[in-house]
Structures are given as structure tokens and as C-alpha cells.
Amino acid sequence: MALFTLQDISVAYNKQNILKDFNLEIEKGKLVSLLGPSGCGKTTTLRLIAGFLQANEGKFLFKDKDYTKVPVNKRNFGFVFQNYALFPHLSIFDNIAFGLRLRKISKSEIEKRVMNVLEIVNLKGFEKRYPQELSGGQKQRVAIARALVIEPDILLFDEPLSNLDANLRVNMRVEIRRIQQELGITTVYVSHDQEECFSISDQVAIMNKGVIEQLSDPASIYKYPETKFVADFIGFKNFIDFDKRVDHEDKIELSKSGYVFVIQKDAQMINLSGKIGAIRPDDLLIRAKDISEVVSENSISGRVKVSTYLGRSFQYVVETPIGDFTVNKEMTESYRAGQEIVLEIPRNQMVLVD
Amino acid sequence: MKKRYLYLLLLPGVLFLTIFMIVPIFLTIGTTFFNESGFTIQGYLDFFKDRYFIEILLTTLRVSLFTTIICILLGFPAAYYISKLGKRTKAIMLLFTIFPLLTSPVVRSFSWMVIIGKNGVINKLLLSMGLIDKPLDILYTPTAIIIGLVHLFLPLIIVTLVGVMENIETDLLKAAESLGASRLAVFSKVIIPLSVPGLVIGSILVFVGSFTAYTTPALLGGKQRVISTFLYQNAITLNEWQVASIVATIMIAVTVLIISIMNGLAKKLNPKG
Incomplete structure (x- = not known):
């Protein structure tokens, strides 16, 4: 059964359609990538799921409930940004605890959960540092920890690795996949990097001009592209x-x-x-x-x-x-x-x- | 040209400031510590025993503090609004913001007299509406000075805050929202702390500006003295240059003290800012 569904979604800016009659269903516990060239609507789709933008038409269903108009801060979805978006005025501990403090959780429980998630992302001992003192890869791990610690129903990644150098990118994507599978958390991952998407995803949706050209497991897409666009995109x-x-x-x-x-x-x-x-x-x-x-x-x-x-x-x-x-x-x-x-x-x- | 000769470019400016500002300041400060019989701090002791002077100093500090707080309260939301605008509208709004600075404080103060005076617009309006029985005394009170100073300094704090707020990444606000923060929480937990550097610089500008302002308190304050009008009175009217120098030195000391307190506060609020 689908955990959430995008139904006949249309999004337009300045009368230009970004998404048109867009449909997507994602199952619980799966990692689904949205892959495509810039301007294909993948980031728009992700921001729509997060609630950062509203669809002109269509519905967003989460666990069969209409979430279309639910504001971002009531959705309980974790979002990981391309540029990390860590709060520069807060220590790593406070960055990660940000979401928990808003939830009125007891001090000892916050402490426990932050330390636990720091261990998951391999950053124990960094809690007193500030974002400016970390490398790109460490920052991104803090960002992931901050999104994970609120125990989100869905985890959303917006090109999380594109600011990192090549070696680190490979390590980090293995990390992301490991964490995702360990916690069994439903994840939507946006990238323009084919190898990255194929290596970590249960399913890949290849997007072009606001529509999904093909949604399938990586091996099937690699071997049996359905459209000329998909074929061209994967080589x-x-x-x-x-x-x-x-x-x-x-x-x-x-x-x-x-x-x-x-x-x-x-x-x-x-x-x-x-x-x-x-x-x-x-x-x-x-x-x-x-x-x-x-x-x-x-x-x-x-x-x-x-x-x-x-x-x-x-x-x-x-x-x-x-x-x-x-x-x-x-x-x-x-x-x-x-x-x-x-x-x-x-x-x-x-x-x-x- | 070799790099070390580049320092020569600083020379005209430094020379000018040294001769016409730094040296006179130290001479002024110096004279306050001497009388006919040599080194003394008697001048200062007399001063701080004088109820009249203490009163003036406290009034000035209070006026400056209220002006700064009101400027922050009025300026912060306005600055946030302006910082979110598109490039063109932002430029236009900033132009409107600094527009008051293009008229002289004298003209502005006289305008305020017309508005808040005994027979001014506000009193006439309130009287005709039956809300008051006799005209309110606003003009020639500390309140009048505060009104005039807020008018004078609001543009400064807005412009400073816009500069800082523009650089707050929108993704930070989105990140806070996605973690469960309401609009109010985003404002208080992200926008305000990240605006601290702008708040500090803006507050210093407004506070020090208010503390040393002359024209506005002189025109709107009437008999109500502030420290700068007191200094003027001593130097020009009473020809008490020794007293005036002591007042000037105290003003410098208070200004330096205020700036260092604000900086300390900023470090506490935003350790990595």
C-alpha cells in the first residue's frame, strides 16, 4: 500500500507549467529517486511533498489523509538541503536538538536522542562545535541527523551530495543508504547524478519536462528504457x-x-x-x-x-x-x-x- | 609601485584627522585634569555631586535608551519586510526609508512643533473628538525629544538591519519550518538571533546618535536640558570652558562604555556571529 500519493498535481509559475497532471505513489520504507536534468520538475516535486510550495491543482494524500493544505511545520517530514542549511548561530548539538525542543520533549530525552543520532551518523564528539568548523561532508551528516532525530514519516533529500567532492560523494551515498535501510525510513531523493540514484534507490523515477517518463527499479531502467528520453539520459x-x-x-x-x-x-x-x-x-x-x-x-x-x-x-x-x-x-x-x-x-x- | 608605499595613500586622511580631531580631543581631555595648582580630579568630583547635572545625564541616557528601543521595535519588522522584497521594489523602499535624512533636522523639528504643540494638529484633533479636556503637554518634554530622535534615526537602523537580513539564507527558514517551527518560532529562533549583528550596529548608531544629538533636543526640548545642550550652554552662554570640557569628556567615556557593553552583549547572544 502506498504511504503517500501525489494525485493529478499541477504547478505553474508565471503561467508556465512546471508539473502537469503529475502522479506518483510511494510505498512505505522505500527509497525512491527523482532523476532528471535541471528544470525537469524534480525539485518542485520534492518541495511540494515537503509543503514548501502549494499545487495549483491536485491532491497530496498521506496515509490516505488529505495533506494538500497541511502546513510545513505540521507535516513531520525531514528535509535535507543541498547547501546543508545548518543554523550558524547554534552548536551541532543545538542544531540537531532544534526540532526536538519545538516538540516540548524533556531535557534528558533530547540529550539521549541527539547523542543516539550523532552515533548513527558517526559524529560523536562533535556536539560542542559550530557548523563553520566542520567540513562539507560533516555538515551534511549533521543535516541528516537533524532531519532524522525528529523521527520523520518521510525523509526528503534535495541533491544532498552535489556540493561535495567526488570521493566523499561515494562514501556519503553509501552512508545515506545504510541509514535509510537501518531505520526503514521512506525516502525521496532528488539528484541529477545517474550513478548516485541508481546505486542507492529501490526505485528511480526519470523525469522530463514535468512528467515521469519511467518509474522502475534501477536495473530495469538501465536495461529496458521505455522512451527515447530515458534511453538518451542513461547513455x-x-x-x-x-x-x-x-x-x-x-x-x-x-x-x-x-x-x-x-x-x-x-x-x-x-x-x-x-x-x-x-x-x-x-x-x-x-x-x-x-x-x-x-x-x-x-x-x-x-x-x-x-x-x-x-x-x-x-x-x-x-x-x-x-x-x-x-x-x-x-x-x-x-x-x-x-x-x-x-x-x-x-x-x-x-x-x-x- | 611597491606595496609599502601604498601606506602613503593613507597619509592625507590620517594627517587631517590627527590635527583636527585626535589632538584636540586629547587636549580637551587633558585640560579637565589640571587647574592652577596641577593635576586634579576635583572637577569631576564636583560634577558627580551636582544633582542638576546627574539629572541631565540620566535624562539623556533615558531618552537615548527609549529612542533606541522604539527604533528597534519599529525598524525590525519594517527591515524584515524590505529584505524580502524583489530587487527593484527593495531599492525603491530603501529610497523612501532614507528620504527623511534628506531634510535638515531644523526643518523637521519645526514641523514636529506644529504637530505636537499646544495648538498643534494632535491636540486640536483630540480636543475636537472630546477625548481630552485641555491640551496635552508634549512639546518641550523628553517625549518630544524622543519623537524627534526616532524620526531622525529610524532610517539608520532599518538600513543596517536590511543589510544583515538580506544575507539570511531562505533555506534556513525552510529548514526550521520543516523541523516543526511555526512562523513565530522561525522568527524568534532563527531570524532574530541571526539579525543580532545588525541590531548591535544599528543600536549603537541610534544610541550614540541620540546621546550626542543637539539640534533636535534643543528645539523640541525647550527648558528640558540634555547633555549636549548643557554643554553648549556652558561653553557659549556661560563661557565656562572648563565645565564644557569635562562634560565633553564624560560624553566620550559614556559613548565608549555603551559600545563595549553592546559588543559584549552581541557576543553572548550570537557566539559565532
Whole structure:
């Protein structure tokens, strides 16, 4: 059963729709990420859940109660900000105790709970310091502790790691996932970093222009993107807009300008009507063309336009009669710009999207 | 140009202030400790035994204190409102705020006389409404001085507070709200403590300004002396330069004392501000 639901939500600023007929259901105890480029409405969605902004239309249901008009301070949701938002005039202890003091909890209980949560975020011994004396990662852990200590019904993260450097980011996301699972707390996490979202989430919602393009577990999204936007966002850089799609028992036949490609029909494949083929640069096969070679199934001949050295591999942009392709290939064999080559699309590496 | 020669740029200003301000101040202070027979603090002892002077000093302190408190009470909400405005409207509002500073205190004081005098606008209005039987004595009282000084100094505290409040991140207020704080709690637990630096600077400006103000108390105070009009009376009317110097020295001492008390208070309220 859903813990909370956003129902037909619309939000607009200056007559511009940020969210339109937006729907989202989140189950208890799950960590759900909202992932998308800037301006896709993910932060708006999060602020709406928190109560920082009101929807023009639609409802927000929490435990089947209408929470649409409940003010922020009555919701009991924890919010973790990108810039930490710690109170600079309060010590770490007082920062964390802020929410508890507002709840008229006894002094000894506050002390106990603050110390307990400091232990959870590994910051024991920091309670007398002030925010200015901490590093970015420590500040963010205080912010998480401050949100956790009020025992919130939902924990909300707004790009919590984007101000930290790369190594710390990886450590912190493991921390966040650990804490979330230990406490079984329902969490909504906003980020524009794909790896971050995929590594910590039970479910990922990929958003674009105010709508959810796909909501699924990370592995399914990675393997079976449903739309061209999702595919592009998670690294399928090559798209073929086919003219015709014919479904058979165990395979699908696709054609474009007379070139025919066949892919395996997969039981898990979700998209039953899409005619756009998507394939990752790493999954395309490239080889030099023999003069006498007759191009076989799923292959097309072309010419290398650009060759870029990436360190571990080369990246080629290949020109073919049905468009340009980007291909990554490890260094064992390299091709020059202008060289004639053959591209092959393996039967099981292309997905079809809308 | 080498960096150490940059200090030369300070020279004209420093020279001017030294010759025309610092040296005269120390000379003034110096003369108060000497009479014909050498070093003495008799002048000060006489002063603090004098009921009349103590009365004036206390009145001045009281007037300055009330002016500061009223300025804070009126200025704080106004400053908060202005700090939340958009760039354009904020600029316009700040312009309105400092507008009173563009007219001379003399003109303003005379305007207040018209408003609060025996036959002034306020008394006429209250009389015609039957709320009072005879005109209220507002003009030529400490109340009149306070009214005039608040009018004079309110812009200062608003401008100082806006500067500090602008820099309070809105996410801090949202964070407080998400932790369960009502609007009132956000105001008292986040906005006020973070405004302390502005409050301190603003209060010092208003208090010291009120303590040393001359024109407004001279015109609106009538026979009611404050310390600056007392100093003027001694120096110009009575030609008692020794007494005037002692008054001036006491004023400097009180000012320095007030500033250090305020700073101490600020440290206590906002240890990391």
C-alpha cells in the first residue's frame, strides 16, 4: 500500500507549467529517486511533498489523509538541503536538538536522542562545535541527523551530495543508504547524478519536462528504457528511427531505408509498439572492412568521421547511410578518420523505445 | 609601485584627522585634569555631586535608551519586510526609508512643533473628538525629544538591519519550518538571533546618535536640558570652558562604555556571529 500519493498535481509559475497532471505513489520504507536534468520538475516535486510550495491543482494524500493544505511545520517530514542549511548561530548539538525542543520533549530525552543520532551518523564528539568548523561532508551528516532525530514519516533529500567532492560523494551515498535501510525510513531523493540514484534507490523515477517518463527499479531502467528520453539520459547515444517494425514469435524485424535489422524478442521487453532503436556506444561492434566483404545480417558499412582518444578506449563517430553512430572500442585495434569499417548491432543489445 | 608605499595613500586622511580631531580631543581631555595648582580630579568630583547635572545625564541616557528601543521595535519588522522584497521594489523602499535624512533636522523639528504643540494638529484633533479636556503637554518634554530622535534615526537602523537580513539564507527558514517551527518560532529562533549583528550596529548608531544629538533636543526640548545642550550652554552662554570640557569628556567615556557593553552583549547572544 502506498504511504503517500501525489494525485493529478499541477504547478505553474508565471503561467508556465512546471508539473502537469503529475502522479506518483510511494510505498512505505522505500527509497525512491527523482532523476532528471535541471528544470525537469524534480525539485518542485520534492518541495511540494515537503509543503514548501502549494499545487495549483491536485491532491497530496498521506496515509490516505488529505495533506494538500497541511502546513510545513505540521507535516513531520525531514528535509535535507543541498547547501546543508545548518543554523550558524547554534552548536551541532543545538542544531540537531532544534526540532526536538519545538516538540516540548524533556531535557534528558533530547540529550539521549541527539547523542543516539550523532552515533548513527558517526559524529560523536562533535556536539560542542559550530557548523563553520566542520567540513562539507560533516555538515551534511549533521543535516541528516537533524532531519532524522525528529523521527520523520518521510525523509526528503534535495541533491544532498552535489556540493561535495567526488570521493566523499561515494562514501556519503553509501552512508545515506545504510541509514535509510537501518531505520526503514521512506525516502525521496532528488539528484541529477545517474550513478548516485541508481546505486542507492529501490526505485528511480526519470523525469522530463514535468512528467515521469519511467518509474522502475534501477536495473530495469538501465536495461529496458521505455522512451527515447530515458534511453538518451542513461547513455544510449545511438538512435535509429525505423520505418517498419514486424513482430515475430521470437524476434522482431526492423527496417530503415532498405536496411534490415533483427533483434531478439525478450520476455521482459516492455515496449510493444516503439519503433526507435537505441544502442549504447559500448555495445556496438566495429571492424575494418575487407574490400571483398559482403555485409551480413545486422551490419552496415560506414566510414570513420572522428576518432577520439578516451584513455582506456577510443571513441569513433561513424558515418553510415542511416545516420551517424558513436562507438566505443578498446585500444587493441584503432581506426583512422576516413577508414572504411563495418558496424554490427548484436541481436540482444538494441532496445526499442517510443 | 611597491606595496609599502601604498601606506602613503593613507597619509592625507590620517594627517587631517590627527590635527583636527585626535589632538584636540586629547587636549580637551587633558585640560579637565589640571587647574592652577596641577593635576586634579576635583572637577569631576564636583560634577558627580551636582544633582542638576546627574539629572541631565540620566535624562539623556533615558531618552537615548527609549529612542533606541522604539527604533528597534519599529525598524525590525519594517527591515524584515524590505529584505524580502524583489530587487527593484527593495531599492525603491530603501529610497523612501532614507528620504527623511534628506531634510535638515531644523526643518523637521519645526514641523514636529506644529504637530505636537499646544495648538498643534494632535491636540486640536483630540480636543475636537472630546477625548481630552485641555491640551496635552508634549512639546518641550523628553517625549518630544524622543519623537524627534526616532524620526531622525529610524532610517539608520532599518538600513543596517536590511543589510544583515538580506544575507539570511531562505533555506534556513525552510529548514526550521520543516523541523516543526511555526512562523513565530522561525522568527524568534532563527531570524532574530541571526539579525543580532545588525541590531548591535544599528543600536549603537541610534544610541550614540541620540546621546550626542543637539539640534533636535534643543528645539523640541525647550527648558528640558540634555547633555549636549548643557554643554553648549556652558561653553557659549556661560563661557565656562572648563565645565564644557569635562562634560565633553564624560560624553566620550559614556559613548565608549555603551559600545563595549553592546559588543559584549552581541557576543553572548550570537557566539559565532
